[in-house]
Amino acid sequence: MTAKEAVPVRENEPANDDASVIQPIGFTPAQVSSGGNKLLLSPKAIAVVASLCFGALMLVYLLVARSLIFETQPADADVSVSGFAVRLGDGHLVLPGSYRYTVSATGYLPQSGEVEISSDSNSRHAVKLERLPGHLQVITEPAVPVRILVNGAEVDSSEGLAKSIPAGRKRITVLTERYLPFSKEVEIEGLDNTQTLTASLRPAWANVHITSNPAGATVSVEGKILGTTPLTAELVQGDRVVDISLPDHKTVQIPVPVTAGVDQTLQTVDLAAADGTLRVVSNPPGASITVNGEYRGQAPMDVALASNRRHQLRFFLDGYRSVEHTVDVRAGDLRDLNVDLTAVFGDVTITSSPPEAQVFIDGRLAGVAGETFTLPTRSHTITVRKAGYEDYQTTIVPSSKLKQSVRAILLTGEQARWSNVPAEITHGAGGKMLLMRPSSEFTMGSSRREQGRQANEVLRKISLTRPFYIGTTEVTNREYRRYQRMHSSSHTNGVSLDNDSLPVVNISWNDAALFCNWLSARDGLKEVYRTERGRVVGFDGSANGYRMPTEAEWAWAARYERGAMRKFPWGNALPVGKNSGNYADSSAGQIVPAVLRTYNDNYAATAPVGSFGPNHLGLFDMGGNVSEWIHDLYTIGTGLSTRAEENPVGPQEGDYHVVRGSSWRHAGLTELRLSYRDYGAEARDDVGFRVARWVN
Template sequence: MTAKEAVPVRESDRADDDFLLIEPTGFTPVQVEAGGRKLLFSPRALSIAGCLLLGLLALVYLLVARSLIFETQPTDADVSVSGLALPLGDGHLVLPGHYSYTVSAEGYLPKSGEVEVDSDGHSRHIVKLEKLPGHLRVITDPPVAVRILVDSDEVPSEHGLAKNIPAGRKRITILSERYLPFTREVDIEGLDNTQTLQAKLRPAWASIHISTNPPGATVTVEGEVLGTTPLSAELIQGDRLVELSMPDHKTEKIPVEVTAGVDQTLAPVDLGPADGILHLTSVPEDASVTVDGEFRGRTPLRLELASGHSHQLRFFKDGYSSVDRTIDIAAGVERDLSVDLSAVFGRVRITSSPENAQVFIDGELAGIAGQTFTLPARSHSIVVRKAGYEDYQTSIVPSGKLEQTVRAILLTAEQAHWSKVPAEITHGAGGRMRLMRPDARFTMGSSRREQGRRANEVLRQVSLTRPFYLATTEVTNGEYRRYQRMHSSSHVQGVSLDNDNLPVVNISWSDAALFCNWLSERDGLNPVYLTERGRIIGFDTAADGYRLPTEAEWAWAARYDRGAMRKFPWGDELPVQKNSGNFADTSAAQLVPAVLRTYSDRYAATSPVGSYSPNSLGIHDLGGNVSEWVHDLYTIGTGLSLRREENPVGPQDGDYHVIRGSSWRHAGLTELRLSFRDYGADPRNDVGFRVARWVNGETTP
């Protein structure tokens, strides 16, 4: 055995030795033959390389790809994804990118969409498929043609089959022409399945027995002829109109309330003789016609008249004599009747003031005022016109029996304007106001020689031309408490000043002015008095709201008497005349230091407003009862000025306001005069006020 050969080792030798000795063997290198490179491109090598490449690509795909999972309802739906998408369990394995998908299942509408898969994570989508509509077959007992309503909307049906009903719980209503509606709640399965609904229908009619006197009348219901009386007919439930007709008899229409399943026997219907037909014409046409006093229309006219007795006909038309006829017509007969109406004329005399105005009749120039015109006895439009005056318009119906007269009083444009302005109004608190249209130039104040004169009664030349409304009475407690509910005018030594019909007192000038502003706002007018934080800071003479009368307005309204200026409320001389007003008389002796011993007005303090006769302008209590706040601030002039003041309203600034007129406390000659002036700022128990307002936008009478 050579050194290179292996020596077998026995098992017994292993026991004796700790390890085996391995001997090297001889090595002979493989000799590579020329042309070995060709083996790299052999089919086998290429196949192996291709597998390696595919494996590498598959590895890259697995590393880059993301899962795209669809959760579907129903769960067994088929999912189709566009592009390279490998099914993997419940989803697909796809590279990041944009994909289209389609989800479909039997019995459902397919659903398609698009998804975007990014490289950041997996994509999961929920897709719920809509069930296909279902179908419903309706089987009725008895078998009749039906209409099918689904949730109150009628759906197409053929032989009781309604197709394409959306899945879900539906309210199904079955309608048939002669049966009551049948309604059920049905769960429509959908999925293109057909369900069956059994419907037992109940009759919707009742048997109605109809009879007439005489018998043999034709029975018609809603245009359908059912037969002749006596007759039993099945009528559909509801309100029915039964028409009964018979030759030469009146047609009767009987309302019948039919209840399904409830049979009825109607009371016999008496058919009276038929009306006669009368065709009426007249010359001229459009004549009014009455039959037995009842208006029936205008010619030409077709009349139905009860047969068997006479009728009184009257034809009439404006401008024509009426014509009467008596007619008796047989049942079912048609007749013609024509009448000729005779024209009737009347005489109308038309005059005007001023004279020589033009007269237009029915829009045509007819002549000059002062003439008598012959006109047809019908309504005519009359217009009387003259340059510089407003037209006078009226209408008249001439009479053939007597001559009539139209007297036209023509007004200038200004007169016509003022004729439309109310002579009296009522303000929002309930007081009445009269229209004042002064065109006055007068002297305010009093002469130094006048007995009782005070130094503040300086003569002033005043021109008063602005129209205004003035309250006929002073503001009462009741009226003022609409503004200040808790106001009390109090009392004098137990004599009340606080009754609703007594003049309000114990108020300041500012209280009175703020009442005027409240009244203006209540009536939708512009307030006169300007305020700031509840204080009066000025006034606006352009405003149309309520205010206190100016001193000039008060003086003119108190003193004016048919062109003259009176001295006292009752006239120009003492003593005080009976019923002249509420002054300090004997009944006030316990309340005031001086009284009129020979005069009695029946009231110790204030009296109800309007208790005494008004002056010539219709104004009460401008002298007596209570003195009155007026608009003007108090000033004293230095003497009679040659300059005439136009509609004065007083200054904007000052400390005191003017008080005018005597009161229940006054008995002296000085105070009883209408020229008496006082002033103040604080409330008094004998000072009240009345309201005024300018006529909207007017500055001249």
């Protein structure tokens, strides 16, 4: 509808006469000529157009394409490039993109790769091909089977041909039996070519002339028989061992150093007659055998003896009389010899304490103690046993000429255990300690009627049963400086207190406790004192480490002797005994206000530990030299109790610790007594300490 759109007619609406109505008209197709189809362009025009298009394309290609050039070794290698690539001179013309290439040449391993061609520039690549391995034919003069080594490593070869040797300069070594190695540098050209190497081999042997007396002996080297003497043998160079053997004669081995090409004649070998063999059996078995004084072994055994001479044989066994035989044998003979040994006995009397213990000899019950036993004169194990006691065991060799005795002291289990605990030990700082095993009840302190007594010396009943070690001397400056290297005990009025052998002073109780913990750790023991920030806050009564003596231990070690309590270190009365210890004597008058005018110990201040004699337990300076820090906190008791304190370790709380014993500053009656008690916490120049430890 080109003029107006058709308008639909609705029912009940009047028709519009003005509306256009399209009327159909007739259609007649055009007449086509009946002649053939006619081309728009002639073939010549089409050829011209095609050439123009191809030229345009080539122009575009030339403008867009980039050159790809491969510089190859060898130069005549073939290069192929994947995709559309136009060969142009030594290279290819390609469009930008990725291309795979392959470079190959006869005698070389082909090499492939991938290149990326950008639109910015041409691309040039260098490719060096690896030559194929070569082959080497080794020809030897003379012709012998060979092994071939290349640079020291053997390669597979067959009839002298070694295949697939990488190209390059190689060290070729030719090995063969009985000839010296041949070695030469060879340039292997590779390219799958076979080269020839001629090797002139030099002999690796020498002629060795061998003779023997008698002749006809068999000659062998390394198990290979070469012939019989006299013989000239070709031996390969090196250290050779030549065996020369002949029936009924001893085989001789001769070391022969052989140098290639150097012939030699060996000295004639004299072959001695072969040994004879003596098959020896003893009754009882196990007898030792000597031949002409030389030990050979124990029967039963075969004994080799030189033939045609006499030999002295001796047989001996513990508990039996020795037997001697003289024998001779012929070369190659085998003879039997049976030897009967006669037992020899000795008497041993065995007693025991307590009596009537059982006696076991070599593990068998033999009787009871108090009897005499007749035993073979060899080593026996004696065990003496009684219920409630540990076994006693020893070994003894009875003698037929002397009656012997064994006395067995039987120990209870407790006694046996203590016998294994050392009575003396040395701690890690170098001081000695003695084992104390108290089992005592005693009264610590002093009576109110005792002259010089102080109020803090309250009587206390003590039961001391726990064993312990205690130092024989006070800790010295040398020992303490192993813990604190820079410690100085200083001096007093110009008198040094700092020499190595003097007791350490000017240390607090806390310092002494920390030394004990250090010593425990050094010796692998459990520390006694519990610390926080370098201060002692408690102790472990079950620990086996080092500590200071408890007051009860110190009082027992210093005073208790045969059930009584000693008053002074030297006895029970004044005056001070000669050389009793280091006190405030006449030589200390310039240092201390009060001195013992009639006593001189030759030390104005501290003395080297152990300068004076020990007490009854072997402990030094329990009185005098320096007073001693004690493990216990300080307190004053309320009076004597009817109940004994068992192994006391002091109160749980307190500000001070006990100090026991007199020092080099003391001359008064009060201080010289062994019951004298002092207290403190801080360092003093007359207070040191000694170490102790419990035995668990």
